[in-house]
Amino acid sequence: MLRYGKLDSWRGFWLVNMIVYHAVWDLLFFGTPQRLDLLFSAPLVIWQQAICWSFIWLSGFVVGIGKRPLRRAIIILLAGALVTLVTLLAWPEMAIWFGILTCIGSCMLLTSWGLPLLRRVPAQAGWWLSALLFALTFQVADGILGNAFLFSIALPEYWYSGMIATYFGLPDPQFQSLDYFPLLPWVFLFLNGYFSFRHGAAKGQLSKLVTTNFPILALLGRHTLPIYLLHQPILYLLFMIFLST
Numbered sequence: 467m468l469r470y471g472k473l474d475s476w477r478g479f480w481l482v483n484m485i486v487y488h489a490v491w492d493l494l495f496f497g498t499p500q501r502l503d504l505l506f507s508a509p510l511v512i513w514q515q516a517i518c519w520s521f522i523w524l525s526g527f528v529v530g531i532g533k534r535p536l537r538r539a540i541i542i543l544l545a546g547a548l549v550t551l552v553t554l555l556a557w558p559e560m561a562i563w564f565g566i567l568t569c570i571g572s573c574m575l576l577t578s579w580g581l582p583l584l585r586r587v588p589a590q591a592g593w594w595l596s597a598l599l600f601a602l603t604f605q606v607a608d609g610i611l612g613n614a615f616l617f618s619i620a621l622p623e624y625w626y627s628g629m630i631a632t633y634f635g636l637p638d639p640q641f642q643s644l645d646y647f648p649l650l651p652w653v654f655l656f657l658n659g660y661f662s663f664r665h666g667a668a669k670g671q672l673s674k675l676v677t678t679n680f681p682i683l684a685l686l687g688r689h690t691l692p693i694y695l696l697h698q699p700i701l702y703l704l705f706m707i708f709l710s711t
Contacts, residue, residue: 469676469684469688470528470531470672470675470676471675471676471677471678471681471684472674472675472676472677472678473524473527473528473675473687474678474683474684474685474687474688475678475679475680475683475684475687476520476524476683476687477521477524477686477687477690478680478682478683478684478685478686478687478688478690479680479683479687480517480520480521480524481686481687481690481693481694482683482686483513483516483517484517484521484694484697485693485697485701487510487513487514487517488697488698488701489701490510491505492701492702492705493705496705496706496709497705497709518566518647519655521566521570522566522569522570522573522647522652522655522656522659523655523656523658523659523662524659525570525573525574525656525659526573526577526655526656526657526658526659526660526662526663527659527660527662527663528659528663529574529577529578529656529659529660529663530660530663530664530667531663535574535577535578535581536575536578536579538574539571539572539574539575539578540571540575541571541691542567542570542571542574542691543567543568543571543572543575544571545567545571545691545694545695546565546566546567546568546569546570546571547568548695549562549565549567549695550562550563550565550568553644557644559642560642560644561643561644562643562644562645563629563632563641563642563643563646564632564633564643564646564647564648565643565644565645565646565647566645566647567694568647569647569648569649569652570656572649572653573649573652573653573656573657574656576649576653577656577657577660584657584660587661589661589664589665589667589668590661590665592657592660592661592664593658593661593662593665596654596655596657596658596660596661597654597658599651599654600651600654600655600658601613601616602616602651603635603650603651603654604651605618606621606635606636606650606651607635607636607637607646607648607650609621609623609626621636626638626639629641632648633648633649634648634649634650635648635649635650635651636648636650
């Protein structure tokens with residue numbers, strides 16, 4: 467299958483960012499717990515969100531390229547379940563429920579099922595609609611539909627109950643997770659990536675993505691999932707060794 471080197475490079479770039487971000491997170495958490503407030507400082511929050519937004523959008527973009535999106539979706543969902551299981555056993559008070567892997571796998575699963583319908587939607591219309599829906603549902607987890615620039619509606623509190631509602635983006639008040647990316651609003655960012663691919667394909671621009679000037683980043687980007695699964699255990703081990711000496 468034809469590889470799109472620039473896409474691999476972008477994925478590799480954000481993968482490196484994610485590893486460095488998690489290293490900073492681990493250093494603050496294990497090394498200087500009295501400065502955990504820095505984890506919620508604007509620069510780190512913006513950095514973390516940029517990484518996650520990029521991964522979700524890129525995953526939507528490449529779903530139109532892949533030959534077996536359903537198989538890929540199942541693999542990513544299983545990886546997300548593995549992360550939940552491991553964190554639940556090792557760190558139950560801060561386990562990861564509905565993290566970014568579960569989100570991407572779910573979006574990919576829904577998109578693969580809906581591809582016959584999505585292909586009928588004009589790419590430009592789909593791009594604008596998905597962008598609008600992403601903006602309108604961005605604060606759903608906080609009980610708000612809409613935003614300050616358009617309108618805002620307070621959603622009923624009784625909607626926010628149970629794990630099913632939490633999975634869809636309506637978190638139960640008792641819900642806790644170290645990493646939380648529900649379907650809403652992120653499925654619309656994923657679809658925006660998909661319609662961006664469609665638009666680029668219609669304009670004949672995908673050939674520009676084949677070559678890359680950053681082969682090392684491209685190599686990392688081609689192995690994003692295993693690196694994602696392994697990097698945190700390795701970082702934990704390194705910090706445990708470093709901080710114990």
